[in-house]
Amino acid sequence: MPTLTLNPPHIIIDFDSTFTKVEGLDELAAIALTGHPQREKIVQEIADLTNMGMNGEMSFSEGLHKRIDLLKANRANIEELVSFLKTKVSDSFQRNKQFLTENADHIFIVSSGFKEFIIPVVTELGLRADHVYANEFRFDEEGNIIGIDEENVLSTDGGKIKLLSSLKLEGEVYAIGDGYTDYQIKEAGFANRFYAFTENVERPKVVAVADHIATSFDDFLYDNKLSRSQSYPKSRIKVLLLENVHPVALRAFEEQGFNVEFVKGALDEDELCERIKDVSIIGIRSKTNITKRVLENANRLMAIGAFCIGTNQIDLEAAAEKGIAVFNAPYSNTRSVVELAVGEMILLIRNIVTKSNQMHAGIWDKSANGSFEVRGKKLGMVGYGSIGTQLSVVAEALGMEVYFYDEVEKLSLGNARKVNSLEELLSVADVISMHVDGRKENANLIGKREFSLMKDGVIFMNLSRGHVVDIEALAEAVKSGKVAGASVDVFPKEPKTNDESFESALRGLPNVILTPHIGGSTEEAQENIGHFVPSKLLEFMNNGSSYGSVNFPEVQLPKLKDSHRLLHIHANVPGVLAKLNNIFAKNNINITGQYLKTNEKIGYVIVDIAKGYTEEFIQEVKEVEGTIRFRMLY
Numbered sequence: 001m002p003t004l005t006l007n008p009p010h011i012i013i014d015f016d017s018t019f020t021k022v023e024g025l026d027e028l029a030a031i032a033l034t035g036h037p038q039r040e041k042i043v044q045e046i047a048d049l050t051n052m053g054m055n056g057e058m059s060f061s062e063g064l065h066k067r068i069d070l071l072k073a074n075r076a077n078i079e080e081l082v083s084f085l086k087t088k089v090s091d092s093f094q095r096n097k098q099f100l101t102e103n104a105d106h107i108f109i110v111s112s113g114f115k116e117f118i119i120p121v122v123t124e125l126g127l128r129a130d131h132v133y134a135n136e137f138r139f140d141e142e143g144n145i146i147g148i149d150e151e152n153v154l155s156t157d158g159g160k161i162k163l164l165s166s167l168k169l170e171g172e173v174y175a176i177g178d179g180y181t182d183y184q185i186k187e188a189g190f191a192n193r194f195y196a197f198t199e200n201v202e203r204p205k206v207v208a209v210a211d212h213i214a215t216s217f218d219d220f221l222y223d224n225k226l227s228r229s230q231s232y233p234k235s236r237i238k239v240l241l242l243e244n245v246h247p248v249a250l251r252a253f254e255e256q257g258f259n260v261e262f263v264k265g266a267l268d269e270d271e272l273c274e275r276i277k278d279v280s281i282i283g284i285r286s287k288t289n290i291t292k293r294v295l296e297n298a299n300r301l302m303a304i305g306a307f308c309i310g311t312n313q314i315d316l317e318a319a320a321e322k323g324i325a326v327f328n329a330p331y332s333n334t335r336s337v338v339e340l341a342v343g344e345m346i347l348l349i350r351n352i353v354t355k356s357n358q359m360h361a362g363i364w365d366k367s368a369n370g371s372f373e374v375r376g377k378k379l380g381m382v383g384y385g386s387i388g389t390q391l392s393v394v395a396e397a398l399g400m401e402v403y404f405y406d407e408v409e410k411l412s413l414g415n416a417r418k419v420n421s422l423e424e425l426l427s428v429a430d431v432i433s434m435h436v437d438g439r440k441e442n443a444n445l446i447g448k449r450e451f452s453l454m455k456d457g458v459i460f461m462n463l464s465r466g467h468v469v470d471i472e473a474l475a476e477a478v479k480s481g482k483v484a485g486a487s488v489d490v491f492p493k494e495p496k497t498n499d500e501s502f503e504s505a506l507r508g509l510p511n512v513i514l515t516p517h518i519g520g521s522t523e524e525a526q527e528n529i530g531h532f533v534p535s536k537l538l539e540f541m542n543n544g545s546s547y548g549s550v551n552f553p554e555v556q557l558p559k560l561k562d563s564h565r566l567l568h569i570h571a572n573v574p575g576v577l578a579k580l581n582n583i584f585a586k587n588n589i590n591i592t593g594q595y596l597k598t599n600e601k602i603g604y605v606i607v608d609i610a611k612g613y614t615e616e617f618i619q620e621v622k623e624v625e626g627t628i629r630f631r632m633l634y
């Protein structure tokens with residue numbers, strides 16, 4: 001961790017919406033007016049006044065007095081507010097408690113808020129009570145707020161400037177805040193630099209006049225080469241989450257301070273080529289294609305999270321060649337697909353879709369014709385992986401005979417029978433269910449010829465990938481009666497968002513269940529995926545571990561302790577490790593741990609070194625022939 005400079009700057013920090021995520025007075029009003037019939041209206045009025053003041057659109061003093069008049073609060077409310085504010089300290093200030101404590105002598109809170117709630121909050125993070133400059137309430141005998149200390153310069157227009165003028169700070173002074181009045185400290189010449197703090201709110205008018213936009217306190221500390229909790233501020237690392245991944249994923253990244261953008265739908269190639277340029281981590285589901293062209297535009301990209309099982313939508317090889325690790329959730333939605341397949345199989349074999357549609361049209365057709373039990377029927381699965389094997393167990397429990405064909409040698413579970421060819425499977429099964437992966441070679445695995453090999457009146461299901469089945473051939477097979485019922489969840493061309501319409505030759509066919517690629521879309525699965533994939537991505541980013549990656553050499557690393565960790569990704573050519581070790585030896589660098597894993601394309605070397613290195617050493621490491629990417633963790 002870089003050390004503090006000899007003459008540390010004086011740091012002036014605003015409180016509301018900077019040190020804490022919220023505005024103290026607004027929250028005090030919300031607490032005090034609990035149960036009041038006009039609560040929402042008054043709280044909103046106070047918030048509007050706060051914003052006008054922050055944006056420099058209203059005289060500060062006028063706004064403050066108006067807010068106090070609206071506020072009907074007392075001492076007990078302040079106590080409640082303090083407990084609340086302690087939970088609302090901005091994440092990056094919380095992370096840097098050590099810096100705040102060690103540098104308390106140079107740090108001042110200068111706020112238009114009130115000492116009564118500011119002091120208890122900031123002193124908990126090691127700051128000095130006598131370095132808090134803020135307003136003070138006036139109370140009546142019952143403890144009700146009846147006004148403010150009018151003598152306090154901070155209650156007047158230009159209060160922060162007057163206060164700074166009286167402080168007479170010598171040396172460098174940096175002001176950090178989200179409001180215009182924080183900028184005015186610099187404008188008046190009492191700060192050398194103004195940092196617009198945008199972790200909680202971003203005010204365009206304030207950002208426009210800033211010397212630097214501090215996306216977090218780590219960002220401020222990084223900009224000034226001061227000691228901090230994050231080697232590189234995560235607020236500078238952009239995460240793009242597409243396709244409406246579960247909100248827990250968003251929270252996982254935000255809690256660590258990443259700059260996260262959340263998009264509900266998928267993006268097409270052109271859009272993605274543009275949007276990906278400044279992105280370091282991207283999260284997608286099945287509809288976003290990360291092609292070679294997209295990757296060519298992705299020069300900051302370090303990791304891709306597929307919030308699903310399939311990764312056929314990603315050019316895994318091109319990603320590896322660029323040193324980009326790809327992770328997925330190989331088991332989180334398996335059960336959801338299996339349950340849907342079981343449900344659909346029963347509905348189809350009983351001809352329930354037709355019956356239900358008839359009922360909606362007012363037709364009562366009570367008959368057993370064409371309705372069967374699944375018990376005793378032969379289920380044939382193409383692909384006996386995670387989903388195929390789970391379905392096999394559940395189908396046997398329903399009394400079905402299970403057959404499977406997998407191109408890889410697989411052990412059968414229960415009484416499932418392996419067959420030796422696709423043709424054999426197609427000819428034996430009453431119900432056929434597709435569970436292969438989406439590799440290119442599986443395009444049109446089931447077409448006209450394959451349907452002709454199936455039993456008459458077969459039930460056919462595809463919950464794997466759209467291109468695996470020739471849709472026109474399936475439509476023909478349904479129309480001819482060869483296929484008595486079908487369920488299809490995945491399509492060669494799927495709408496990118498819920499606003500686009502769905503076109504298919506299967507629309508309107510009898511006893512055909514069509515679902516919008518929701519095999520894995522259950523609350524449980526999505527939440528599990530939302531936890532699992534970010535945990536893999538964060539481990540890779542924070543620790544270097546690539547365990548579970550689908551395209552990267554897999555390494556599970558110990559936690560980093562009192563060392564620097566160098567992560568070196570290179571083309572898998574002979575001699576790279578020897579070259580790296582030569583550089584370590586030449587620079588007298590003490591290695592405390594070293595790990596190497598390769599695959600056919602790339603090598604991944606992780607070296608933990610005792611602290612102390614030079615910029616020249618880092619440069620030499622980066623220049624080793626074959627280096628694809630190099631990064632360093634504390």
Ligand SMILES: NC(=O)C1=CN([C@@H]2O[C@H](COP(=O)(O)OP(=O)(O)OC[C@H]3O[C@@H](n4cnc5c(N)ncnc54)[C@H](O)[C@@H]3O)[C@@H](O)[C@H]2O)C=CC1
Nearest residue numbers: 309310383384385386387406407408436437463464519520
């Ligand atoms: N509808 C949905 O929402 C979902 C769809 N899926 C799809 O289901 C697929 C399967 O998932 P898992 O079982 O977890 O994958 P898996 O990788 O565990 O199993 C796939 C199996 O298919 C076999 N296979 C591949 N091509 C084959 C071929 N031509 N002939 C015979 N066997 C072949 C493989 O050897 C493997 O055993 C995923 O790749 C994904 O595309 C997965 C989850 C949700």
Ligand SMILES: O=C(O)CCC(=O)C(=O)O
Nearest residue numbers: 285286308309310520521
């Ligand atoms: O939920 C999704 O968007 C995709 C599910 C899927 O197809 C998969 O997990 O492979």
